[in-house]
Amino acid sequence: MAAHTERNREAEVYEHFLRRARDRFGELLTPELIEEHRRDPLGEKSPALLHLLDFMRQAPIPGKLAVYAIKPREEYQIIRLSGVSGVPNDTRDPRRFATEEEALHEVFLRRLGELGLISHEEPDPADPSWPATSEAHVIGYTDRLDARPGESVEVFLSADHPTEVRAELVSLGFGEPTGEVRERVVSDLGIVPVQPQETVLGSSATSGRLGELYEDADVLALTVMPTAPQRDGQLIAGQRDEAGDGWGLLLSSGRVRLSVFKAGRETPVCESEGRLARGFWYSIAVGFGSSRASIAIRPVRSRATLGNTTAADVGETLRGTAGARLLPEPLHFAAWPDVGLRAAFDGRIETPFLAEGAGPEGAGAEEVAERRAAHEHARDLPAAHVVWDPAASLASGVLRSQTIPAFRRSDAEWGPAPQWDALCRNTPTWGVRSSSWDTTEEDFARRPQQWAAVHFHSDDIDDAGWDRATVVELPDDLSSGAYAVRLSGAETETERLPLFVEPLRSERTVAVIIPTASYLAYANDHPGTQAQMAQATASRTPVLMEGDLFMQDHPELGRSCYDEHLDGTGVGFASLRRPLLNMRPTHRYHVGAWQLPADLHLLSWLNDEGISYDVITDHTLHRLGAEALDGYDVVMTTSHSEYYSTRMLDAVESYIDEGGRFMYLGANGFYWRVAFDPDRPWVMELRRGENGSRAWQSKPGEHYHVFTGERGGLWANLGRTTNSVFGVGFSAQGFDGAGWYRKLDDAEDPRATFIFEGVEAETFGHIGDTGGAAGQEIDRYDLALGTPADTLLLATSEGLSEGYLRTVEEIHFLVAGTSANVDHQVRADMTYFVNSRGGAVFSTGSIAWSMALGDDPGVSRITRNVITRFNSQEELEW
Numbered sequence: 001m002a003a004h005t006e007r008n009r010e011a012e013v014y015e016h017f018l019r020r021a022r023d024r025f026g027e028l029l030t031p032e033l034i035e036e037h038r039r040d041p042l043g044e045k046s047p048a049l050l051h052l053l054d055f056m057r058q059a060p061i062p063g064k065l066a067v068y069a070i071k072p073r074e075e076y077q078i079i080r081l082s083g084v085s086g087v088p089n090d091t092r093d094p095r096r097f098a099t100e101e102e103a104l105h106e107v108f109l110r111r112l113g114e115l116g117l118i119s120h121e122e123p124d125p126a127d128p129s130w131p132a133t134s135e136a137h138v139i140g141y142t143d144r145l146d147a148r149p150g151e152s153v154e155v156f157l158s159a160d161h162p163t164e165v166r167a168e169l170v171s172l173g174f175g176e177p178t179g180e181v182r183e184r185v186v187s188d189l190g191i192v193p194v195q196p197q198e199t200v201l202g203s204s205a206t207s208g209r210l211g212e213l214y215e216d217a218d219v220l221a222l223t224v225m226p227t228a229p230q231r232d233g234q235l236i237a238g239q240r241d242e243a244g245d246g247w248g249l250l251l252s253s254g255r256v257r258l259s260v261f262k263a264g265r266e267t268p269v270c271e272s273e274g275r276l277a278r279g280f281w282y283s284i285a286v287g288f289g290s291s292r293a294s295i296a297i298r299p300v301r302s303r304a305t306l307g308n309t310t311a312a313d314v315g316e317t318l319r320g321t322a323g324a325r326l327l328p329e330p331l332h333f334a335a336w337p338d339v340g341l342r343a344a345f346d347g348r349i350e351t352p353f354l355a356e357g358a359g360p361e362g363a364g365a366e367e368v369a370e371r372r373a374a375h376e377h378a379r380d381l382p383a384a385h386v387v388w389d390p391a392a393s394l395a396s397g398v399l400r401s402q403t404i405p406a407f408r409r410s411d412a413e414w415g416p417a418p419q420w421d422a423l424c425r426n427t428p429t430w431g432v433r434s435s436s437w438d439t440t441e442e443d444f445a446r447r448p449q450q451w452a453a454v455h456f457h458s459d460d461i462d463d464a465g466w467d468r469a470t471v472v473e474l475p476d477d478l479s480s481g482a483y484a485v486r487l488s489g490a491e492t493e494t495e496r497l498p499l500f501v502e503p504l505r506s507e508r509t510v511a512v513i514i515p516t517a518s519y520l521a522y523a524n525d526h527p528g529t530q531a532q533m534a535q536a537t538a539s540r541t542p543v544l545m546e547g548d549l550f551m552q553d554h555p556e557l558g559r560s561c562y563d564e565h566l567d568g569t570g571v572g573f574a575s576l577r578r579p580l581l582n583m584r585p586t587h588r589y590h591v592g593a594w595q596l597p598a599d600l601h602l603l604s605w606l607n608d609e610g611i612s613y614d615v616i617t618d619h620t621l622h623r624l625g626a627e628a629l630d631g632y633d634v635v636m637t638t639s640h641s642e643y644y645s646t647r648m649l650d651a652v653e654s655y656i657d658e659g660g661r662f663m664y665l666g667a668n669g670f671y672w673r674v675a676f677d678p679d680r681p682w683v684m685e686l687r688r689g690e691n692g693s694r695a696w697q698s699k700p701g702e703h704y705h706v707f708t709g710e711r712g713g714l715w716a717n718l719g720r721t722t723n724s725v726f727g728v729g730f731s732a733q734g735f736d737g738a739g740w741y742r743k744l745d746d747a748e749d750p751r752a753t754f755i756f757e758g759v760e761a762e763t764f765g766h767i768g769d770t771g772g773a774a775g776q777e778i779d780r781y782d783l784a785l786g787t788p789a790d791t792l793l794l795a796t797s798e799g800l801s802e803g804y805l806r807t808v809e810e811i812h813f814l815v816a817g818t819s820a821n822v823d824h825q826v827r828a829d830m831t832y833f834v835n836s837r838g839g840a841v842f843s844t845g846s847i848a849w850s851m852a853l854g855d856d857p858g859v860s861r862i863t864r865n866v867i868t869r870f871n872s873q874e875e876l877e878w
Contacts, residue, residue: 018115021055021115022115022116022117025051025052025055025115025117026117028048028051028052029052029112029117029118033046033048033049033052034108034109034112034118036049037049037105037108038105040101041101041104041105041108042100042101042104042540042736042737043737044737044801044802045802050802053108053539054536056108056111056115057535057536057539057540057541058533058535058536060083060532061081061083061529061530061531061532062081062082062083062084063080063081063083064080064081064083064535065078065079065080065081065107065110065111065541066078066079066080066081066089066107066528066529066541066542066543066544067079067100067103067104067107067541067542067543067544068091068543068544068549069100069177069543069544069545069546069588070096070546071178072176072177072178072545072588073100073177073178074098074178075096075097075098076096076097076098076099076100076102076103076543077091077093077095077096077097077103078093078095078097078103078106078107078110079091079093079544079549080093081529081530082529082552083529083530084530085459085526085530085552085555085559085566086552086553086554086555087552088549088552088553089529089549089552090125091549092125092126093122093123093125093126094123094124094125094126095123100543103543104540104541104543107541108541110122136159136160136161136163136491136492136493137159137160137492137493137495137550138157138158138159138163138165138194138487138489138492138493138495139157139158139159139495139579139581140155140156140157140158140469140485140487140495140497140579141155141156141464141497141576141577141578141579141580142154142155142156142472142485142497142499143156143577143682144576144619144681144682145498145499145500145516145519145576145617145619146499146500146501146502146516146617146619146620147474147499147500147501147502148474148501148502148503148504149474149475149476149477149478149501149503149504150474150475150476150504151474152471152472152473152474153471153472153474153485153499154468154471154472155167155192155468155469155470155471155472155485155497156197156464156466156467156468156469156577157192157194157197157466157469157470157487158194158195158196158197158466158579159194159195159196159492160196161196162193162194162195162196163193163194163489163491163492164191164192164193164194164489165191165192165194165487165488165489165492165495166188166189166190166191166192166487166488166489167188167189167190167191167192167470167472167485167486167487168185168186168187168188168189168485168486168488169185169186169187169189169472169474169483169484169485169486170183170184170185170186170483170484170485170486170496171183171184171186171481171482171483172481172482172483172484172496172498172585172600173482173585173600173603173604173607174585174597174600174601174603174604175584175585175586175597175600176586177545177586177587177588178586179494179586180586181496181585181586182604183484183486183496185486186475186478186483187475189470189472189485190470192469192470192487193469194469195467197464197466197467199461199464199465199466199556199557199578200337200338200339200426200465201344201426201458201459201460201461201555201556201558202334202335202339202344202426202456202457202458202459202460203334203335203344203424203425203426203427203428203456203457203460204332204333204334204335204336204337204344204345204424204425204426204428204456205332205333205334205349205388205404205422205423205424205425205428205454205456206330206331206332206333206337206422206423206425207330207331207332207333207388207406207420207421207422208330208406208418208419208420208421208422209328209329209330210239210326210327210328210329210330210331210420211328211419212328213328213354213385213386213420214325214326214327214328216356216385217326217354217355217356217385217386218287218288218289218326218355218356218357218364219285219286219287219288219354219355219356219357219364219365219368219383220237220249220285220286220288220326220331220352220353220354220355221283221284221285221286221352221353221354221355221365221368221369221372221378222236222237222283222284222333222349222350222351222352222353223281223282223283223284223300223349223350223351223372223373223434223435223453224236224276224281224282224284224347224348224349224350225279225280225281225282225305225347225348225350225435225453226251226254226276226277226278226280226282226345226346226347227278227279227346227347227348227455227567227568227569228278228346228347228458228566228567228568229251229253229254229275229276229277229278229347230253230254230278231251231252231253231346231458231566232252232253233250233252233342233343234250234251234252234343234344234345234346234458235248235249235250235332235334235335235336235339235343235344235345236249236250236251236256236284236333236334236345236349237249237286237331237332237333237334237349237352238250238331238332238336239326239327239329239330239331239332240261240264240327240329240332240336241327241329243263244261244262244263244264244265245261245262245263245327246260246261246327246329247259247260247261247269247288247293247324247325247326247327248261248266249284249286249295251276251345253275254275254276254277255271255272255273255274255275255276256271256272256276256284256295256297256318257269257270257271257272258270258271258286258293258295258318258320258324260322260323260324267322269293269320269321269322269323269324270293270294270295270318270319270320270321271318272295272297272314272316272318273316274297274313274314274315274316275314276314277314279305280299280300280302280305281299281300281302281305281350281435282297282298282299282300282314282373283296283297283298283299283300283369283370283372283373284296284297284369285365285366285368285369285372286324286365287359287364287365288323288324288325288326289323289324289325290323290325291322291323292319292320292321292322292323293320293322293323293324294317294318294319294320294365295316295317295318295320295365296316296317296318296365296366296368296369296370297314297315297316297317297318297369298315298369298370298372298373299313299314299315299373300372300373300375300435301373302435302436302437303437303438303439317365317366326354331352331422333345333349333352333422333456334349334428334456335425335456335458337425344456344457344458345456345458346456346457346458346565346566346567347455347456347567348432348434348453348454348455348456349453349454349456350390350434350435350452350453350454351377351378351387351388351389351390351391351434351452351453352387352388353378353381353384353385353386353387353388354384354385354386355368355381355383355384355385356383356385357383364383368381368383375435375436377449379407379409379414384409385408385409386406386407386408386409386417386420387406387407387414388404388405388406388407388420388421388422389404389405389406389407389452390404390430390434390451390452390453390454391434391448391449391450391451391452392405392407392448393405393430394430394431394444394445394448394451394706395445395448396445397445397709398445398706398707398708398709399430399431399706399707401679402423402424402425402427403421403422403423403424404421404422404424404454405418405421406418406419406420406421406422408420424454426460426461426462426463427460427461427462427573427575427683428454428455428456428457428460429454429455429457429569429572429573430451430454430455430706431444431451431702431704431705431706432451432453432454432455432699432702433450433451433453433699433700433701433702434449434450434451434452434453435453436449436450436452437450437451437701438450439700439701441701442700442701442703442704443704443711444704444706445704445709450701451701455569457565457566457567457569458565458566458567459555459558459559459565459566460565460573461556461558461575461578462573462575462577462680462682462683463575463577463578463682464556464577464578464579472485472499474501478501479501480501480502480503480508480613480614480615481500481501481603481613481615482498482499482500482501482514482600482603482615483498483499483500483501484496484497484498484499484585485497485499493546495584496584496585498583498584498585498596500514500516500615500617501615502614502615502616502617502620503614505631506614506630506631506632508612508613508614508632509612509632509633509634509871510611510612510613510614510632510633510634510635510636510867510871511613511614511615511616511629511632511634511635511636512602512603512606512613512614512615512616512635512636512637512638513615513616513617513618513621513635513636513637513638513641513652514599514615514616514617514618514638515595515599515618515637515638515640515641515642515643516576516617516618516619517618517619517622517643517644517645517648517674517684518595518618518640518641518642518643519580519583519595519596520561520574520575520576520580520643520684521560521561521562521574521642521643521672521674521684521686522560522561522562522582522583522594522595523558523560523574523576523580523582523583524551524557524558524559524560524563524578524579524580524581524582525560525562525563525582525589526548526551526552526559526560526562526563527542527562527589527590528542528544528548528590529542529544529548529549529551529552530552530563531562531563531695534590537733537735538590538591538735538736539734539735539736539801539803540590540591540735540736542590543588543590544590545587545588547581547582547584547587548582548590550581551581551582557578557579557581558574558575558578559571560574561574561686561695562695563695564695564696569696570688570695570696570697570698571696572685572686572687572688572698573683573684573685573686574683574684574686575682575683575684576682577682582595583595583596584596584597585597585600591735591770591776592735592769592770592776592851593769593851594640594776595639595640598638598639598640598769598847598850598851599638599639599850601769601850601851601853601854602638602639602665602850602853603615604854605850605853605854605860605863608854609860609864611864611867614632616628616629618641618643618644618645618648619676619681621647621648621651621652622645622647622648622676622681623681624651625647625650625651625654626650626651626654626655627651628651629651629652629655629660632655632660633660633661633870633871634661634662634663634867634870634871635652635655635660635661635662635663636662636663636664636665636867637663637664637665637666637669638665638666638850639665639666639667639847639848639849639850639851640666640667640668640669640777640847641666641669641670642668642669642670642671642672643671643672643674643684643686644669644670644671644672644673644674644715645673645674645675645676646673646675646708646710649670649715649720652670652725653725655839656725656835656839656840656841657835657837657839658837658839659837659838659839660839661839661840661841661870661871661876662726662839662840662841662842663841663842663843663863663866663867663870664726664727664728664841664842664843664844665844665849665850665863666844666846666847666849666850667728667730667776667777667778667779667828667844667845667846667847667849668693668730668733668777668778668779668847669722669726669779670715670722670725670726671692671714671715671716671722671730672686672688672692672712672713672714672715673687673705673710673711673712673713673714673715673718674686674705674712675705675706675707675708675710675712676707677707678707685705685706685707685712686712687702687703687704687705687711687712687713688712688713689703689711689712689713689714689717690703690713690717691713691714691717691808691809692713692714692717692807692808692809693730693733693807693808693809698712714809716729716785716809717809721785721786722779723781723782723785723786723787724785724786724787724788725841726779726831726841726843727781727787727788727791727831727832727833727841727843728779728780728781728782728787728829728831728843728845729779729780729782729785729786729787730777730778730779730807731778731779731780731782731806731807731825731826731827731828731829731845732777732778732780732800732804732805732806732807732820732825732826732827733776733777733778733804733805733807734775734776734800734801734803734804734805734820735770735775735776735803736801736803737770737771737772737775737800737801737803738768738770738771738772738773738774738775738776738799738800738846738848739765739771739772739774739775739797739798739799739800739820739828740763740764740765740766740772740773740774740797740798740799741763741764741765741773741774741795741796741797741798741828741830741858742762742763742795742796742797742798743756743762743763743764743794743795744793744794744795744796746792746793746794747794747795749792750877751792751832751834751876751877751878752792752794752832754865754866754869755794755832755842755862755865755866755869756794756862756865757861757865758861758865759857759858759861759862761858763798764795764856764857764858764859764862765849765852765856765858765859766856767852767855767856767859768848768851768852768855768856768859769848769851769852769855770848770851772799772848772852773844773846773848773849773851773852773856773859774797774798774799774800774828774845774846774848774849775797775800775804775828775846775847775848776846776847776848777846777847778797778800778804778826778827778828778845778846778847779828779829779843779845779846780796780825780827780828780829780845781793781829781831781845782825787831788833788835790833790878791831791832791833792831792832792833793829793830793831794829794830794831794832795829795830796827796828796829796830797827797828797829797845797846800820800821800826800827800828801820801821802819802820802821803819804819804820804826805818805819805820805826806818806819806823806825806826810825828844828845828846829843829845830843830844830845831843831845833878834876834877834878838875838876840870840876842866842870849863
């Protein structure tokens with residue numbers, strides 16, 4: 001059979017599309033259109049210019065142009081994106097621009113030149129060693145984000161080279177992208193030495209030491225589905241001793257290879273002629289022998305694959321010219337324990353087992369491979385001795401440990417063999433379909449044997465595993481609030497590790513919920529450098545920060561739940577125990593202040609207004625449930641509380657139902673269900689369902705969280721709409737500006753007059769970080785989606801651009817006209833209601849609201865009015 005090679009035949013289609021597009025846009029392009037862009041690259045666009053920009057923004061990421069803010073608000077550079085994790089962007093362009101607008105217009109001209117629509121020369125690149133930044137780095141993380149006075153917090157640090165830094169505990173306020181941060185030193189933690197530390201990426205599993213078992217078996221069999229078969233040197237399974245002697249079953253450029261190692265040096269024994277195809281299942285059996293080893297490969301017919309193709313029909317029996325022997329050492333699956341990304345397997349491994357009967361010519365291995373390819377379970381094969389069964393870990397309906405349990409046959413009966421259990425490292429993905437999935441069930445708890453596989457990724461990480469650099473002892477009298485461990489040195493950039501100090505007991509009456517689950521979902525996001533649709537979604541060319549380039553160059557920092565793994569599958573697990581470089585006060589997302597920087601603006605405003613508050617993190621809300629909110633008269637969100645566990649949502653709903661007063665000061669909140677590992681609360685799980693604004697989508701049959709057994713997806717699709725609890729729900733998003741609010745008739749209702757006291761104008765919210773208070777992501781009032789019937793609709797947005805588009809879960813048919821200028825449901829609404837027990841909810845319907853506080857008088861006065869009234873003992877009229 002001819003060797004299988006993957007080729008994407010869409011490239012030819014794309015070339016034809018580009019040719020037609022050039023002709024079409026060549027007719028649209030005029031000097032006046034170019035001048036329109038030069039005058040205001042970030043402003044409202046004419047239909048013709050918007051059409052042209054939309055086309056440019058959807059080009060493939062590799063080679064795409066972006067802007068790098070060398071010194072925000074002072075110096076900018078144009079860079080060319082590699083689009084590949086770990087491959088540096090091209091930063092050799094020597095030109096510098098004084099403003100963001102100048103750089104954005106130059107990007108526009110260069111793109112026109114690349115399309116052949118105008119003549120525009122690019123500057124000669126600087127020397128390849130030209131640095132984007134010359135500053136050294138100290139980066140780090142803490143063992144958790146939440147702590148209480150008197151507790152100890154562990155700090156983990158790494159540097160480019162050995163150095164030392166001064167560590168200080170500081171109160172943390174709003175930070176500017178230029179580097180200024182509102183902060184105050186609480187305590188000097190002294191000088192801390194910092195060493196370079198290594199992070200091993202890639203998930204894997206390692207069994208207990210085989211011991212005498214290796215003498216009873218001569219076949220290792222497993223069923224695999226590669227998801228990046230083109231990568232070289234991937235370990236599927238192997239053993240080695242302390243001297244580096246052993247064997248390995250490897251996948252390189254799609255070919256399966258059995259090799260032996262002597263002192264770490266590889267000698268191939270045999271290799272397949274055919275190439276394994278991405279996303280298809282194969283039964284592989286290795287027959288061991290002292291003089292001659294063999295491999296049998298058989299394709300597995302499965303409904304759990306993308307389709308059938310003769311290119312995937314790799315069926316071979318390979319007989320080596322040399323021998324390979326099992327060892328008494330542990331078995332390693334998917335990666336050697338100390339190598340990781342460079343030689344880790346991307347794909348699924350299903351029910352590996354050891355058997356006997358390889359035979360002199362590998363006949364036994366052939367039989368085993370064939371019977372497994374016919375979906376015979378390993379435990380039903382007479383030759384099987386020990387089986388590692390992932391399905392057994394899911395039998396209770398939840399995953400209780402990161403261990404693939406081993407079972408051994410004794411007197412025709414199978415029983416647990418914990419001495420050979422395989423411990424997983426770096427949290428691979430469980431609850432994924434195995435080759436026997438028949439599409440009739442989607443809950444792994446009902447038929448766990450159809451989910452008897454584990455998906456390993458070469459870039460998985462759940463703990464950087466660094467040596468501890470220092471311990472911070474929090475003062476016993478430390479007030480609740482946002483803090484950071486600040487690290488500064490003469491030769492390094494200043495690093496700040498955020499920490500939220502919660503009260504030992506609630507003595508204040510106002511609590512702010514810090515959305516650490518959402519911080520975790522976005523942690524180390526790569527939208528501006530790697531996400532195909534990021535520029536189209538944001539309606540602008542990204543302006544990148546130094547941290548964005550650093551993350552691009554350092555894949556060992558891991559990825560976010562908005563990224564895809566290197567094999568193209570979505571990242572469904574995220575960990576706090578690694579440096580989270582976009583969770584810093586001075587960082588700016590490609591759409592502006594986002595998550596922590598925006599939330600610090602709210603906290604700084606509360607401090608300026610003299611409003612005392614406690615902070616409660618999502619992690620504490622999940623751990624304690626409703627108890628975390630006991631004793632508070634007012635509870636408020638920050639800008640974007642998007643990710644919520646069941647326990648968290650139950651707690652907030654209970655607080656409101658029992659008479660609590662709640663301020664929802666953001667938008668697109670309470671959107672996705674997530675789950676936390678009960679034994680490792682720093683690890684969060686996300687399953688993205690079939691709907692919603694999503695960077696990727698879980699595969700059919702893989703929508704259930706393994707940590708809880710709950711179905712994932714949008715809370716609205718699970719029967720709990722944001723509208724029904726908070727009065728508004730996700731409506732639209734846009735990132736090329738923001739609008740303002742106009743009062744509606746309900747603003748004059750006597751029950752709500754306290755909200756607008758001192759706000760006489762009919763409109764407000766004209767000033768904000770993105771141009772106004774209504775923007776970025778927005779929520780609206782909608783009775784059909786569950787908004788309580790007596791909810792007051794106080795104000796609605798105006799001034800949103802054509803870049804604001806209605807949320808995808810509401811688009812049931814593909815239709816034109818879903819932007820703010822033509823769809824009245826693309827809007828931000830301000831609402832207020834009181835329930836029968838005196839609980840009240842005030843909602844602003846906008847992420848941009850927080851960044852307008854202190855700048856826009858109306859936004860500041862309204863927020864202050866609601867806090868004051870909610871915090872009083874006065875009954876709310878209804």
